Each structure stands twice: as structure tokens, then as C-alpha cells.
Amino acid sequence: MLYTSTRQKLDNITATKAILQGISNEGGLFVPTNMPKMDFTIEELANWSYQEVAYRVMGLFFDEIKDEDLKYCIEHAYDDKFDTKEIAPLVHTKTGNFLELFHGPTIAFKDMALSILPYLMLTSKRYNGEEKDIVILTATSGDTGKAALEGFANVEGTKIIVFFPQDGVSDVQKQQMVTTEGDNTFVVGVKGNFDDCQTTVKEIFGDKEFAKELADKNYKFSSANSINIGRLIPQVAYYFAAYGKMVRDGKLKAGETMNVVVPTGNFGNILASYYAKQMGLPIGKMICASNSNKVLFDFFTSGTYDRNRAFFLTASPSMDILISSNLERLLYHISGESTETVNDLMASLKTEGKYTITDTMRENIKDFYGGYADDETTKAYIKKVFDEEGYLMDTHTAVAYAVYDKYIKETKDDTPTVIVSTASPYKFTHSVMTAVDEKYDGISDFELLDHMQKLIEGDMPKAMDHIATRKINHNTVCKVDEMKNMVSKFLV
Numbered sequence: 001m002l003y004t005s006t007r008q009k010l011d012n013i014t015a016t017k018a019i020l021q022g023i024s025n026e027g028g029l030f031v032p033t034n035m036p037k038m039d040f041t042i043e044e045l046a047n048w049s050y051q052e053v054a055y056r057v058m059g060l061f062f063d064e065i066k067d068e069d070l071k072y073c074i075e076h077a078y079d080d081k082f083d084t085k086e087i088a089p090l091v092h093t094k095t096g097n098f099l100e101l102f103h104g105p106t107i108a109f110k111d112m113a114l115s116i117l118p119y120l121m122l123t124s125k126r127y128n129g130e131e132k133d134i135v136i137l138t139a140t141s142g143d144t145g146k147a148a149l150e151g152f153a154n155v156e157g158t159k160i161i162v163f164f165p166q167d168g169v170s171d172v173q174k175q176q177m178v179t180t181e182g183d184n185t186f187v188v189g190v191k192g193n194f195d196d197c198q199t200t201v202k203e204i205f206g207d208k209e210f211a212k213e214l215a216d217k218n219y220k221f222s223s224a225n226s227i228n229i230g231r232l233i234p235q236v237a238y239y240f241a242a243y244g245k246m247v248r249d250g251k252l253k254a255g256e257t258m259n260v261v262v263p264t265g266n267f268g269n270i271l272a273s274y275y276a277k278q279m280g281l282p283i284g285k286m287i288c289a290s291n292s293n294k295v296l297f298d299f300f301t302s303g304t305y306d307r308n309r310a311f312f313l314t315a316s317p318s319m320d321i322l323i324s325s326n327l328e329r330l331l332y333h334i335s336g337e338s339t340e341t342v343n344d345l346m347a348s349l350k351t352e353g354k355y356t357i358t359d360t361m362r363e364n365i366k367d368f369y370g371g372y373a374d375d376e377t378t379k380a381y382i383k384k385v386f387d388e389e390g391y392l393m394d395t396h397t398a399v400a401y402a403v404y405d406k407y408i409k410e411t412k413d414d415t416p417t418v419i420v421s422t423a424s425p426y427k428f429t430h431s432v433m434t435a436v437d438e439k440y441d442g443i444s445d446f447e448l449l450d451h452m453q454k455l456i457e458g459d460m461p462k463a464m465d466h467i468a469t470r471k472i473n474h475n476t477v478c479k480v481d482e483m484k485n486m487v488s489k490f491l492v
């Protein structure tokens with residue numbers, strides 16, 4: 001199993017090299033040269049634990065990693081830092097099947113991949129005789145940052161630098177990041193939005209001179225963003241696990257089609273469902289849900305991706321994105337693996353901020369459905385589902401639910417569907433609680449944690465325990481054009 005780049009044909013990239021490197025030299029993303037096919041039955045799948053599913057699915061992509069090493073990674077990633085043995089439980093309400101991906105240490109779905117990435121990274125280091133310290137450089141719209149910090153804090157041979165938009169994340173998200181411990185962690189607020197952070201991080205990655213400077217100091221960059229194949233592949237596993245659970249719970253017969261609805265930002269999560277489908281899992285429609293930053297909705301409805309538009313800060317900040325990096329991988333697959341096409345489209349995105357795909361490519365994405373919901377609609381659904389079904393969704397999940405409801409009304413498609421639930425409501429207390437009742441307005445995010453716990457009579461997640469009073473370990477703030485300097489300063 002080898003990997004190549006979306007922008008250049010390569011023939012010698014192993015999985016562990018791709019994981020170590022993060023992004024290809026010419027700026028492309030690593031993709032498998034051919035999609036593995038599932039080599040187990042649905043009946044088997046329905047009986048496996050999450051760890052077994054992960055092992056079988058990831059093993060197909062990472063066949064270079066020895067069985068016992070992969071098992072080690074999986075067992076250490078998906079252990080009791082998750083608050084349920086199921087790891088990714090499927091919760092059925094009257095109207096929805098919610099795949100809850102928020103039971104990890106930072107209570108958002110990024111934990112699914114970032115709890116295993118450090119293990120994959122260390123394994124990759126060892127397999128390639130890499131002796132330099134790995135520097136994880138990451139831009140975050142809120143959730144990746146903390147999940148990466150949790151994963152990499154105090155991991156020997158690594159350092160981690162996280163940039164987040166100073167005014168673009170929730171109070172709880174910010175507090176989670178700036179209270180991170182560990183000598184190898186560095187967290188910086190940026191006066192800019194997520195796209196500014198991500199673009200600059202990509203520039204730093206592409207800066208050959210800077211890389212050489214750092215190599216002399218015994219450092220090598222890698223990425224924990226979802227452009228790293230080591231993040232994408234672990235995410236494929238939970239679509240298989242979800243399918244198995246739908247069968248186990250009698251919601252689906254083995255072999256029947258299942259739809260998925262995915263609240264989408266950088267396009268990593270939903271791309272993993274596309275990979276699962278290509279591998280042979282009976283997935284039908286992949287419903288891509290956006291908030292008011294509906295660049296993907298427009299793309300799926302018109303074939304034109306156009307980032308020239310106003311950027312909105314919404315109640316679902318982890319999806320406030322105008323450049324969905326992982327879409328590049330989809331473009332590669334739907335263009336018949338044409339690096340030329342990808343280069344043209346990406347050049348056009350860079351110079352004009354937009355591109356249009358061909359009719360053939362559009363034909364190849366007909367199983368995607370794009371939808372979006374604004375904040376008002378999203379909040380109305382949070383209230384409705386809580387009042388009528390007693391299930392409290394976070395804002396991101398609620399965007400997915402809103403789009404799902406619209407999809408059903410529009411198409412009358414009654415295929416059993418899994419709604420991918422990407423964050424715990426405890427992570428976005430203000431938006432969620434005021435959606436349920438306006439009386440909660442004016443109360444701080446932190447106090448609302450207790451109100452929420454009373455409202456849903458659940459356990460407070462460990463991640464939120466005493467969050468307000470933890471010691472602040474990071475208070476650096478910088479401008480966008482100072483980000484590179486910050487990196488140099490930390491890596492003395």
C-alpha cells in the first residue's frame with residue numbers, strides 16, 4: 001500500500017513517510033494509490049468492538065505497520081481516556097441515530113483521530129529511523145487544537161505549536177487550550193480568523209529555507225491537521241463501526257444502504273465516509289451540512305467553489321471555514337486521479353479564489369448532497385429535539401440535524417441514516433442553553449456548565465471539571481504576520 005500526492009505522481013511514499021511528512025513537498029495532500037476493499041463481512045463487523053473495527057480498517061491502509069505495532073497504537077489510543085467502553089456510541093432517539101464521536105478527552109470528534117496520531121507518528125519515526133524531534137504545527141478553529149495538545153503533550157521526541165483565532169473560538173475552547181500543561185506545548189492566539197491561521201501555517205510548512213534552519217536545530221515539521229493521512233484514515237473506521245451498530249441494533253439489515261449526515265468544515269470527516277464507501281461499505285448519500293459559511297453547499301449545487309464571500313462567525317465555530325482543505329483529495333479521486341486537474345483547480349483557487357469542476361467530475365459527486373442551516377434555524381432544532389425527544393445536541397450536530405430534516409422533506413428518502421454528532425453540548429454551553437431557553441442569556445459559559453448538567457441530569461464530562469479555575473499556562477497573542485517568528489522563538 002503506497003501513497004501519492006494529489007499534485008504530483010509519486011511512487012515511493014509509504015504510509016509512515018506520509019504520516020511523518022504531513023503534506024507533500026509541492027503542497028499536495030497524500031492519497032492512497034489505490035483504495036483497499038473491505039475484506040470482512042457485515043456480520044463480522046456487527047460483532048466487533050470499536051478497537052477491532054479500527055484494527056481491521058486501518059490495517060488495510062497501513063499494511064506496512066506490523067500487526068502488533070498497530071494493535072499497540074489502537075489499544076493505547078482508544079482506552080479509558082474515553083468515557084465509554086463503546087468509544088463511539090450510537091444513540092437512537094425518535095427521529096435520529098446519533099453517532100456520538102465526542103466521548104474522548106476533549107469532548108469533540110477530533111479526539112477520534114488525535115488520540116491515535118501521536119502513536120502513529122512515533123511508530124513512523126521509528127520505522128524511518130527519523131531522529132529529529134517532530135514539531136506538530138497546527139492551526140485550529142477550536143477543537144483540533146486542544147485534541148492535538150491532549151494527544152501530544154509530554155510525548156517524548158515531539159513538540160506541539162497551536163495557533164487559534166483569538167476571537168473565533170468559544171470561551172470553553174479557549175480555556176481548554178490555554179490551560180494545557182506540558183513543556184513541549186506552545187499555544188498562541190492570533191488576531192485573525194481561522195483561514196488566516198491555516199493559510200499561514202501552510203506557508204510556514206512550504207518555506208524550504210525555514211525548514212532547513214530548523215533541521216539544523218534538529219527539528220522536523222509535521223501536521224496534526226486533517227490534511228495528515230494519519231488523521232484521515234482513523235476516521236474511516238467509525239463509519240464501519242456505525243454501520244455495524246445499526247445492524248446490531250436492528251435499524252438496518254446487513255447489506256442495506258445507509259446514509260450519513262456530516263457537519264462539515266475542513267471536509268475531513270465526510271471524506272472519511274467517502275473512503276468507507278469506496279472500500280465497499282454500503283453507504284448511499286453523504287449529506288454535507290454547512291453553517292452560514294455555505295461554500296460547500298454552493299459547490300455541490302453549482303459545481304463552482306468560490307471563497308470570495310463574507311466570512312461569518314457562527315454558533316458552530318468549528319465549521320467556520322471558507323477553504324476546506326480535504327476537498328482537494330475528493331477532487332483528485334473524482335477527476336480520475338488527475339494531478340493536472342488538481343493543480344489547475346488549486347492554482348485557480350489561489351489566484352481567483354474560485355474554480356469550477358467539469359461535468360464528469362460533477363457526475364462523480366452525485367452521491368453528495370449539500371445543505372446548510374443558519375444560526376437561528378440551528379438553535380430552533382436544538383430546542384425542538386430537546387423538547388420533543390429529550391436529546392440535547394450541540395450546535396454542530398444541530399446543523400447536521402437541520403440539514404437532514406430539510407433533505408428528508410425535499411427528497412422523501414427514508415434510507416436509515418446516521419447523524420454524525422461531532423461535539424458534546426457541554427463544549428458550547430452558551431449557544432446550546434440559550435437555544436433551549438432565553439433565560440440563560442447573560443450567564444457565563446462556565447456557570448452554564450452546571451445549569452446544563454441539571455437540565456439533562458447527566459454526568460459532567462471530565463474535560464469540563466473545574467475548567468474555569470485551572471491555571472492558565474499560555475497567554476501569548478500575535479498578529480498573523482508574526483506567526484513564523486513565534487515558531488522560531490519557541491524552537492530555540
Ligand SMILES: *Cc1c(COP(=O)(O)O)cnc(C)c1O
Pocket residue numbers: 108109110143144226263264265266267268269270318319396422423
Ligand atoms: C472539526 C469539527 C467539524 C468539522 O469537521 P471537518 O472534518 O473539518 O469537516 C465539525 N464539528 C466539530 C465539533 C468539529 O470540531
